[in-house]
Amino acid sequence: MRFWKEHTALRVCLILILTVVGLAMVIGGWKMTGQMKGLIIMLVGLVLLIAALAIYNKPFQDERRR
Numbered sequence: 001m002r003f004w005k006e007h008t009a010l011r012v013c014l015i016l017i018l019t020v021v022g023l024a025m026v027i028g029g030w031k032m033t034g035q036m037k038g039l040i041i042m043l044v045g046l047v048l049l050i051a052a053l054a055i056y057n058k059p060f061q062d063e064r065r066r
Contacts, residue, residue, distance in 0.1 A: 004058045011059070015052045022048030 004011050025045030032038025 004055070011055060015055055018048045018052035018055070022046070022052060 022045045025048065026042050029038040029041030029043075029045060032041070
């Protein structure tokens with residue numbers, strides 16, 4: 001996708017924000033040992049970290065494979 005190759009500043013900002021918020025949510029949920037709310041917070045943080053990884057990998061994706 002050409003959008004992510006052309007807008008590197010936006011991509012870097014999104015990756016940074018998603019990583020920081022995702023790590024904060026995982027660590028915050030980890031401190032809530034034994035509570036279901038902590039598990040849900042950790043899972044949402046994990047989804048944000050995976051989204052940051054997907055945004056990072058998007059410009060390197062082979063366009064012919066689609």
